[in-house]
Amino acid sequence: MKLVLATGNKGKLREFKQMCKDEVQPFSELLGEFEIVEDGDTFAANALIKARTIYEKLQEKDPEGDYLVISDDSGISLPVLGGEPSIYSARYAGEDATDKENLYKLVDEVKKKGLSSTPAYYTAAISIVSKYGEYVVHGWMHGEVIIELRGEKGFGYDPVFIPNGYNQTLGEMEDEVKSEISHRGKALTLAKPIIGMLQNK
Secondary structure (H helix, E strand, O other), X not given: OEEEEOOOOHHHHHHHHHHOOOOEEEOHHHHOOOOOOOOOOOHHHHXXXXXXXXXXXHHHXXXXXXXXXEXXXXXXXXXXXXXXXXXXXXXXXXXXXOXXXXXXXXXHHHHHOOOOEEXXXXXXXXXXXXXXXXXXXXXXXXXXXXXXXXXXXXXXXXXXXXXXXXXXXXXXXXXXHHHHHOHHHHHHHHHHHHHHHHHOO
């Protein structure tokens, strides 16, 4: 059974490869690059859309192939902003926005509230699609967003997010520490037994 990751995001791919001891292939190596329209209204819905799309295309290309597709949809939410950017985290500053543009918009929105820090949390939904059905698990990481960018590690909003119990941003943390406490790490911990079960069927 081949494990295929339904993402083109290099940061996510790197994190998954670090956290998964199994060999995980990005879908682009098997199908080439293409856009998937994520029009769900929850992280779980969008994760499933991506995994289903890749699984169906793999089955069309290779009907005899045995694939297990893993997809993640994740983002950051700030209660002070009414929960934004949530599922729009990757396009908060516009459809083709870069990570930096999204990050600066978030910082600007917090500044507009007259705050230098505010509670926030990350959500990750990981979906698993194979011939045995569909599964979704979630992980969360709570902390606060600050308006000062700190650290060059990670990606996305990592330079402004400090997890509860720590004084470094995710952008300053070593990958090993981040993967232990991250929303994606927690979701993957729940996903691994399901992946193992499906591989051994």
